[in-house]
Amino acid sequence: MANDVKNSDLIELITKTTPQRKKSRWPAKLDDLQSLTGLILVIFLMFHLIFDSLIIFGNDAMYKITKLMELDFIIEGGSGVPVTIMGVTVLVIIAIHAALGIRKMPTSYRKYKAINTLSKTMNHLDSRLWILQVITGFVLFFTVTVHTYMMLSNPTDIGPYASADRFFSENMWIFYIVLLVAVVLHAFIGLYRVSIKRGWFGLSNTTNSKTRTFDKKVSVAKRNNLKKIRNYLIAFYLIIGLVSIAVYTYKGYEHRDNVGERYNPSSAHLKNI
């Protein structure tokens, strides 16, 4: 019923302004929120992938971090609840970030054709990387949602054997390769872009200290540094991620006859980690 709708909303529908004839503050809030949620997710991902990769150093290292996430230092034997809470929180942040990201996607043939042709003809890497971000963002709609749901619904199925079984016996290694490549590219290209957008990492000051005016060389140098950091981060996380997937899959292959069994290290052994 129309009566349920606030007058201010009805006024905005007609005039595209608030009753005070001002522009809505929402676009500013949404822009800020998109940057903020993206940043939180990148930081989360950086820790997440590092923790995952501990499998490279052996089952015990991965087991220890798993139990730490399950708060075994507070709860006897650990609990899946903290992992579920973390999963739900991350999923909510992802949903907000994705909803905000959709606003920027080219949503018609004409728009997609225009950005694609323009970035190709200019051979402009930053523009082309944005298209890659759209594509990886689209892939993540499906993959990251499935992954996060799997984790929050079965929080105790994380561990050296349980994870390895998932990679090999449940054939998830292909899924994880797609997810890893998409999320690493999306995250670090996104971090680079938001730094430009908000003038982070020194990009807000590109003044030549001698002439006290803007210096293109300073700007280019700072952006090149940022590009290098972006590329190093992508390379580092892709390498540790792919090696981790290989290790998990191999361990899953070795453990194929005992699917369902959980890893149980000896306490004496753990002390040596």
Place this chain on the structure above:
Amino acid sequence: MSREITISVFKFDPRDKASKPEFVDYKMQEDPGMSLFIALNKIRETLDDDLSFDFVCRAGICGSCAMIVNGKPTLACKTLTSQFKDGHIKLMPMPSFELIKDLSVNTGKWMDGMSKRVESWIHSSKEMDYTKLEDKVEPDVAQEVFELDRCIECGICVAGCGTKAVNENFVGAVGLNRVARFQIDPNDERTDADFYELVGDDDGIFGCMSLMGCEDNCPKDLPLQNRIAYMRNKLIQVGKQK
């Protein structure tokens, strides 16, 4: 010995119903120090008197000759044919602007609309008294204003903008640069909240996706990324107010 170069030019007259958009190749001998301005004039004088293109100053000041040269938006008068080692040069009019004919686009109409949209003039309640000296402005601030005033409105930042490609109503870096110019000018009494009313939406500052096609192609090396980020942060703060 001079080499033969091929200049492939987009030709189309939207007002002529019989005209079909196409690329026409013109071959010619390259002269020493030949700019695209000279090459295009040579084509018009010797090969095709129907070819349309815009030039005024021939010195990178007026911005009239902006076009897409081998994929990149740039000023044709500042571009030498010798820059292209394989001798093939492809010329296109800038997208995003109304096509007049061939390489000629109506940037003036677009810039006029942009100027009105961002109210590109000093807003002051003071009565101007021309018999008195103007109020003093700190040299550093004046320098900053002059720096942004170097924009020649060539339209290259608009043509190279990925955001503009997907959002027809985007105000463009030239518009945001203009807002930043008045924001730092102490003669202008507008507040950040006033500027928010002009560009505080997804067609304005929050639409910019930071693809950097503007700064990377700007022939005047303007600090576009830096100033857009500056305005964005200012207007995000306005968004936090009621």
